[in-house]
Amino acid sequence: MDAAEAPAWIVLGRTDRVVHAILLDGSAAELGRERVDPARLTSWIADAEARWAPRWVWHDTPQWYGALLADGIRVARCHDLRLCHAILRDSALVDDAAAVRRAVEWDAAPYVDAEDAAPALFELDHAQRPAGPPADADAALDEFLRQRAAVADSPEAGRLRLLIAAESAGALVASEMRAAGLPWDAEAHDRILVETLGERPAGGGQPARLADAAERVRAALGDPAASLDSQPKLLRALHRAGVLVESTSRWELAEQRHPVIEPLLEYKKLSRLLSANGWAWLSEWVADGRFRPVFVPGGVVTGRWASSGGGALQLPRQLREAVRADPGWRLVVADVAQLEPRVLAAMSSDTALAGAARGRDLYAGIVESGAVATRQEAKIAILGAMYGATTGESGRLVPRLRRAYPRAMGLVDDAARVGEDGGAVSTWLGRTSPSPSREWSAAQSRATEAEASGAEETHARRWARDRGRFTRNFVVQGTAAEWALAWLADLRGRLAALPPVSPEHAAPRSGPVFARQAHLAFFLHDEVIVHTPEEHADAAAQAVADAAASAGRLLFGSFPVDFRLDVHIAETALKD
DNA sequence: GGGCTAAGCGCG
DNA sequence: AAAGCGCGCTTAGCCC
Structure with a gap:
């Protein structure tokens, strides 16, 4: 490792028995190549990181970074070729003729670690598993150069650079959060379950409070054998008892007045807790004081993250009390107030909406402007607009919103119109909506033909409106996801700059990299949880706020919009 | 026994 | 009160 010039980029790739590293300068010209013995890879990367702090270019972050984190190494920056390929391939800001669009071997689904995979996937032969992106260094270099060219040739190169840097930083954060885990108090979780459901019966069977609710439902129905877990059977039992609902969903039941309703809603609630986050979930997903979900960056078309396994993005608020910092540590729990409408104000340069949001609850600001009468109306109107x-x-x-905030409303109305016409829309940084399906396009053109039936026209029209609502929301949800990525990336850097605590204050269950270091532990669209040593809790909370301000400037420059945070420092993630 | 869908509900 | 966006997960019920 003795390059004459410090490499700005190092492309990693592997074949069966060897790893190759290709060192590039700032203009991606090759400085040299090295063969690395896989057994020495971690120390080689650690040395290169300390010496040059390059941006690591690799085919798929979890496949490289998971092992590094397990070995106690973190890197500052990377370029995830798979994720960036997906963005650039579809982006309307990239030239139609760009070579990156034709590199179909890089169209690959997110990697699933064998350890996390469903048994069915685990048992597949290697050849049957979904193909990943190419792993060797030359293929990675070729794709990297294609991506650089696509960005450089774009009239909006600056936005795309921000987007692919943010996406790649998100990939690092996702791997790191999995490595660190969310501190989870299994005893507190069990206590919540016992209080809510009753003691867990030793021999299987239903816990007492759940069984009691079931009995009260059956008594109210006058049907001692009624089945409550099968919707068709439950629906028939309700009809026999004179409750004439069309479905067994909660909102429809809540409209009815009948003695069965209260215990039935109670039963459904308890039953949901037991099946989704009961003792089985606890023993499957919580080990050694940590819940380690698999975060999937870019897993949603809009750019939001998805998750795989454990339902990480659907943890019920009921269980927040089980999220508990290690002894001597604290949680910083922060969420953005009304992220999406603030993003909409900024991207549409709607100074009136931004003004309504500045320094206060956005809905209160809308009420003050006189557009609507109450906070609840403001909320319903904004959600309806988006x-x-x-x-x-x-x-x-x-x-009413359209009159008060014509610029903001114009942006989402335009996005809807483009979508209804079959067009593509893009986020602020250039992530572009998927094209309509062939069936959708065929239905639209069929409906315009002279001999089209009324039913065909109606169906096509409804389908066009569906797509319009999707593209309307895409630009806002997707830009909010970009803001959140910028927030995460900036926060990650600030937390890494906090000093590590002494070994006696370590939290070893967070793994070798994070045992002594404040770190991100959870992310959910507009919310983060940081696990931090108590002595750095105030600094970590400040970092969360500073990172939010920084993200706003990075995306929207000096446009006067603020992103208000709710920040709590506490031992649990419970919010009052 | 596995694969698939629909209903329902948790999250933003 | 219950339309209007994006998800993942569990269960039942159906098919092979």
Whole structure:
């Protein structure tokens, strides 16, 4: 490792028995190559990171970084070729003729670690598993150069550079959060289950409070054998008892007045807790004081993250008390107030909406502006505007917003129109919506033909409106996801700069990299949880706030919009 | 016994 | 009160 010039980029790739590293300068010209013995890879990367702090270019972050983190090494920056390929391939800001669009071997699904995989996947022969992106160094270098060219040739190269850097930083964060885990108090979780459901019966069977609710339902139905877990059977039992609902969903049941309703809603609630996050979940997903979900960056078309296994993004608020910092550590729990409408104000340069949001609850600001009468109306109207509501109270309130905030509303209305016409829309940094399906396009053109039936026209129209609501929401949800990535990336750097605590204050269950270091432990669209040594809790909370301000500037420059945070320092993630 | 869908509900 | 966006997961019920 003795390059004359410090490499700005190092492309990693592997074949069966050897890892190759290709060292590049800032303009991606090759400085040299090295063969690395896989057994020495961690120390080689650690040395290169300490010496040059390059941006690591690799085919798929979890496949490289998971092992490094397990060995106690973190890197500052990377370029995830798989994720960036997906962005650039579809981006409307990239030239149609760009070579990156034709490199189909890089169209690969997220990697699933064998350890996390469902048994069915685990048992597949190697040849049957879904193909990943190419892993060897020359293929990685070729794709990297294609991606650089696509960005450099774009009229919006600056935005795309931000987006692919943020996406790649997110990939690092996702691997790191999995390595560190979310501190989880299994005893507190068990206590919540016992208080809510009753003691767990030793021999299987239902816990007492759940069984009691079931009995009260059956008594109210006058049907001692009624089945409560099968929707068709439950529906028939309700009909026999005179409760004439069309479904067994909660909102419809709640409209009815009948003695069975209260215990039935109670039963459904308890039953849901037991099946989704009961003792079985606890023993499957929590080990050694940590819940380690698999985060999937870019897993949603809009750029939001998805998760795989454990339902990480659906943890019920009921269980927040089980999220508990290690002794001597604290949680910093922070969420952004009304992220999406603030993002909409900024991307549409709507100074009136930004003004309504500045320094206060955005909904209160809208009420003060006189557009609507109450906070609840403001909330319903804003959600309706971003989701495309046309009926009900929400549909009635949206026109008032259109008068008060024409620029913001114009942006989402335009996005909807483009989507209805079969076009593509893009986020602020250039992530572009998927094209309509062949069936969708065929239905639209069929509906315009002279001999099209009324039913065909109606169906096509409804389908076009569906797509309009999708593209309307895409630009806002996707840009909010970009803001959140920028927030995460910036925060990650600030936390890494905090000093490690002494070994006697370590939290070893967070793994070798994070045992002595404040770190991100959870992320959910507009919320983060940081696990931090108590002595750095205030600094970590400040880092969360500073990172939010920094993310706003990075995306929107000096446009006067603020991103208000709710920040709590506590031992548990419970919010009052 | 596995693969698939629909219903329902948790999260933003 | 219950339309209007994006997800993952469990269960039941159906098919092979």
